[in-house]
Amino acid sequence: MSLATQDSAIRTGRVTRTLIYLVLLLFALFYMLPLYVMVVNSVKPLDEITGGGMMNLPQVFTLEPWAKAWSSAQIGVDPTGLKPYFWNSIKMVVPAVIVSTVLGALNGYVLTKWRFRGDTILFGLMLFACFIPFQIVLIPMARMLGLMGMAGTTWGLVLVHVVYGIGFTTLYFRNYYAVFPTELIRAAQIDGAGFFQIFWRILLPSSGPIAVVSIIWQFTNIWNDFLFGASFAGADSQPMTVALNNLVQSSTGVKEYNVHFAGAILAALPTLLVYIVAGRYFVRGLMAGSVKG
Amino acid sequence: MGFLDIDNTTKSYGAVEVLHQVHISIEEGEFLVLVGPSGCGKSTLLNMIAGLEEISSGEIRIKDQVMNGVHPSKRNIAMVFQSYALYPNMTVGQNITFGLEMHGIPKPEREKAMKEVAELLQIEQLLDRKPGALSGGQRQRVAMGRALVRDPDVFLFDEPLSNLDAKLRVDMRTEIKKLHQKLGTTIVYVTHDQIEAMTLSTRIAVMYGGYVQQLGTPQEIYDSPANIFVATFMGSPAMNVMPAKVALKDGRPFAVVELHDGTPAELPFSQDNLAAWDGRGIMLGIRPETITDEDAADRKSSNIAPMTNRITVTEPAGSDTFVTMTLGGKDVIARMRSDADVRPGADFKFSVNMEKAVAFDPETEMRIAP
Numbered sequence: 001m002s003l004a005t006q007d008s009a010i011r012t013g014r015v016t017r018t019l020i021y022l023v024l025l026l027f028a029l030f031y032m033l034p035l036y037v038m039v040v041n042s043v044k045p046l047d048e049i050t051g052g053g054m055m056n057l058p059q060v061f062t063l064e065p066w067a068k069a070w071s072s073a074q075i076g077v078d079p080t081g082l083k084p085y086f087w088n089s090i091k092m093v094v095p096a097v098i099v100s101t102v103l104g105a106l107n108g109y110v111l112t113k114w115r116f117r118g119d120t121i122l123f124g125l126m127l128f129a130c131f132i133p134f135q136i137v138l139i140p141m142a143r144m145l146g147l148m149g150m151a152g153t154t155w156g157l158v159l160v161h162v163v164y165g166i167g168f169t170t171l172y173f174r175n176y177y178a179v180f181p182t183e184l185i186r187a188a189q190i191d192g193a194g195f196f197q198i199f200w201r202i203l204l205p206s207s208g209p210i211a212v213v214s215i216i217w218q219f220t221n222i223w224n225d226f227l228f229g230a231s232f233a234g235a236d237s238q239p240m241t242v243a244l245n246n247l248v249q250s251s252t253g254v255k256e257y258n259v260h261f262a263g264a265i266l267a268a269l270p271t272l273l274v275y276i277v278a279g280r281y282f283v284r285g286l287m288a289g290s291v292k293g
Numbered sequence: 294m295g296f297l298d299i300d301n302t303t304k305s306y307g308a309v310e311v312l313h314q315v316h317i318s319i320e321e322g323e324f325l326v327l328v329g330p331s332g333c334g335k336s337t338l339l340n341m342i343a344g345l346e347e348i349s350s351g352e353i354r355i356k357d358q359v360m361n362g363v364h365p366s367k368r369n370i371a372m373v374f375q376s377y378a379l380y381p382n383m384t385v386g387q388n389i390t391f392g393l394e395m396h397g398i399p400k401p402e403r404e405k406a407m408k409e410v411a412e413l414l415q416i417e418q419l420l421d422r423k424p425g426a427l428s429g430g431q432r433q434r435v436a437m438g439r440a441l442v443r444d445p446d447v448f449l450f451d452e453p454l455s456n457l458d459a460k461l462r463v464d465m466r467t468e469i470k471k472l473h474q475k476l477g478t479t480i481v482y483v484t485h486d487q488i489e490a491m492t493l494s495t496r497i498a499v500m501y502g503g504y505v506q507q508l509g510t511p512q513e514i515y516d517s518p519a520n521i522f523v524a525t526f527m528g529s530p531a532m533n534v535m536p537a538k539v540a541l542k543d544g545r546p547f548a549v550v551e552l553h554d555g556t557p558a559e560l561p562f563s564q565d566n567l568a569a570w571d572g573r574g575i576m577l578g579i580r581p582e583t584i585t586d587e588d589a590a591d592r593k594s595s596n597i598a599p600m601t602n603r604i605t606v607t608e609p610a611g612s613d614t615f616v617t618m619t620l621g622g623k624d625v626i627a628r629m630r631s632d633a634d635v636r637p638g639a640d641f642k643f644s645v646n647m648e649k650a651v652a653f654d655p656e657t658e659m660r661i662a663p
Contacts, residue, residue: 186345187378191392191439192366201391205382 042066042261049257065258069247069266073259076235076246082263085243089223089270091154092239096161097218103162104169104214105207109199111170112177113185123174129167134227137164145232152234160232161222169214176210177203212281220271240267296321296479297342297447302351304337312337313503314351319496322477328490329500330526335483336451338500342481343372343449355446366395371440372449375456377432379424379439386411386420389438410438413472430461437472450482454489466492487527491515499523518651521576521658530581530628534653535621537577539570546570548577548650553603553619560598563648564663575661576653577621583646584616584627586634590644598645607635616641 012020041049042065044058071081111123141160142151150156180203188198204211229239238246244267248260295318304312312334319325327335340346342353344365353360360368371392379388389410390403398406411417414434424432433453440448450469454462470493473480484490490497491511499506499514499522507519518524518532525531537548540559546567548560560577567575583591590597605624606617609631616627616635627643635641652661 181376181378183374183376183378184380186343186365187372187374187439188380188391189345190343190365190370190372192395193391197395202380202382 038261038265042258042265044258046254046256046258065256065262066266068256069259069263073247073256073263074250074253075243076250082240082243082247082266085238085240086266088154088233088237088243089240092157092161092237093219093222093270096158096165096222097215099158100162100165100169100218101211101214103166104171105173105204105211106199107166107170108173108175108177109203111174112180113182113198113203114195123170126167126170129164130171134164138227138231142232151232152237154233154237156232157228157237157239160228161218161225164228165218165221168217172210172214172217173207176207180206209281212278216274216278219274223271295319296323296356297325297481298352298354298357299338299342300352300354302338302341302353303349304334304341304346305349310349311503312341315505317498317505317508319479319481321479324473324480324482324493324495326482326484326490326494326497327500328484328487328497328526329506331485333500334503335485335500339449339451339481339483342447343370344368369443369446370449371443371445371447372451373436373440373453375452377424377436377453377456379432379435381424384421384423385416385427385435385438388424388435389420389442392439392443406442406444410442413441414438429457430465433457433465437469441472441476446479448478448480450480452484453482454484455486469493488529491527497527499526501526516649517660518578519660521578521653524578524651524653524660528580530615530626532651533579533581533584533620533623533625534576535579535623535625536574536655537621537652538574539567539572539652541568541571544568548575548647548652550577550621552600553605558600558602558620560600560645560647560650561596562650562652563596564652564661566663567652567661570652570661574655576655576658578651578653578660579625579645580649581615581626581628583649584625584643585629585646587642587644589630589633591646591648594646594648596647598647599642600645601640601642603640604635604637607637618643 037054040057041054043061043063045060045062045064048056048059069082071083072079073081075082075085107126111119145151145156145160148156148159150159184202185198188202193201223239224241225239226241226245229242230245233239233242244263247263297317297319299315299317302312302315303310315338317325327338329335337346341348342360344360344363348361355368355370379385380391383391386407389407393403393406407420408417411420414437416431416434416438419427419431419435424435427435436453453469454465457465466489472478473493482489482493491514494511496508497511497514498508501522507514507523509517514523514527518527521534525534535550537550537560539562540547540549542559542561546562546565548562549557550560552558585591587599602618602620604616604618608615608617612631614629614631614633614635616629616633617624618627619625629635653659654661
């Protein structure tokens with residue numbers, strides 16, 4: 001793929017090239033600016049910020065705001081820091097990502113390799129899930145969670161995110177498996193492998209790229225979700241995003257901007273990390289099947 | 294009752310019948326080739342034997358056991374696919390033993406069976422590699438190994454050579470033939486290549502439009518084709534088929550065909566019953582290799598007819614020279630020796646081996662049987 005990109009690059013003169021890089025650099029700087037502001041201000045004492053000069057590098061370097069945001073900042077009524085909420089988020093995100101990805105893979109497998117009457121209609125309906133706005137389902141979902149006795153629990157949130165994510169993960173896996181050779185499935189059938197054996201032994205080991213796409217997509221979406229977290233979480237199951245909001249919005253005392261900046265970075269770090277670790281597979285997986293070879 | 298019976302089997306998708314009342318029966322150790330152009334239903338029939346497609350009506354029996362509705366893995370068959378269908382995530386060894394593992398055969402036995410097959414196919418040095426690191430011919434061997442290791446009743450091959458380049462294809466063809474002779478297994482083999490069909494098979498089923506046009510030994514198919522389709526599909530170059538008239542001379546039937554300038558040529562038939570067609574039109578079938586120069590005519594034939602006609606094109610192919618002429622208003626090809634003295638535009642005295650000529654009813658396109 002990289003070879004092809006090189007070959008198809010349009011050859012341009014040196015002046016044009018310099019200009020292109022200059023513009024790109026400018027845009028990059030523009031986009032990096034918020035991150036710069038956040039990082040710089042999160043390692044300053046508060047008086048440096050309130051004294052003006054948001055753009056300046058810190059005169060006194062301190063990690064105090066980070067420590068405070070993590071373990072002792074006032075969130076709601078308790079001075080717990082973001083730490084317990086971070087774990088709430090992890091406890092919600094990890095099972096939700098795993099379950100929705102596995103179910104998406106199973107759906108994709110059935111929709112492409114065990115075709116049945118009306119499967120395309122069913123798939124079309126599942127695609128609707130990708131377009132339903134969050135707000136519409138809030139009240140019915142709250143009622144359902146209440147009926148199931150899962151209101152205000154982490155597992156309730158996991159369920160909500162799994163249900164909401166299945167549309168996307170099914171889409172990814174279905175399109176990926178659509179180009180997976182059916183002869184392999186037939187060969188495995190003749191070899192005596194059953195439905196799940198084919199799934200585990202033949203299909204899943206070849207699903208690396210699309211699994212990465214699904215995991216990154218789901219992880220980012222669920223981690224960053226605020227609305228469901230704010231609506232359905234109980235006091236002891238609130239995710240990081242809700243806690244961050246509570247930290248920043250608290251109306252008592254001095255606004256500790258440096259702590260807020262540190263908290264915001266903390267809340268964004270996991271998704272950043274996931275993307276850096278698996279990002280190159282993301283593009284590769286999204287492109288899979290679209291280009292031959 | 295044969296070893297494999299396909300008994301009045303049909304296949305329909307909804308209201309559309311794609312395979313019509315197929316009736317084929319073969320004995321143990323036979324090599325059956327299903328041959329025909331694409332879309333003729335040959336792969337569908339193979340998939341029905343494998344159990345990958347349901348049987349709409351009729352029965353398929355292996356060793357007198359009815360296979361309708363039996364799961365593919367319970368039919369004791371093995372299949373080699375066109376794309377080889379090797380599991381990309383497993384090594385060659387794991388690929389070969391996967392079927393045994395799924396059938397719950399203990400590991401030491403699996404290893405032993407794998408070693409035997411690897412030795413037979415000379416792929417011992419490949420056992421730890423992944424399929425992605427193999428060449429086309431090697432993948433082909435592994436695919437056959439995976440089928441062989443199961444020791445099945447029937448082997449099914451679905452166009453296994455069509456992904457190989459020309460030279461390798463000929464080598465693997467010989468290889469498959471050797472294997473069949475050595476192991477004496479029963480094989481059903483699908484191909485669209487009539488040369489593969491002729492060289493490999495002990496029995497050929499020529500298929501077209503969802504019908505089995507003819508079932509017979511390669512010799513029967515080649516020498517006594519049931520109809521014009523079979524006659525022109527089998528053989529390369531194809532059999533020449535041209536309109537002709539039957540005329541009687543001293544009670545003996547002759548075929549009267551128009552030469553390039555419209556003058557009639559009379560070619561005596563060896564087939565006496567054609568006398569009944571006196572004065573009527575037929576389609577005359579002559580294989581290219583039965584039109585030769587005088588010296589190369591088959592000495593064992595009792596019926597060599599001379600015919601002088603103009604050559605339009607010559608195509609030297611090294612071992613043979615293909616000569617095109619106009620006969621009965623059609624382009625007719627003769628397969629001559631490479632050193633035959635032929636020149637385009639010149640008149641040439643051909644010898645036609647009429648013993649091998651066949652006549653077809655122009656209405657039904659069926660051969661007029663002797």
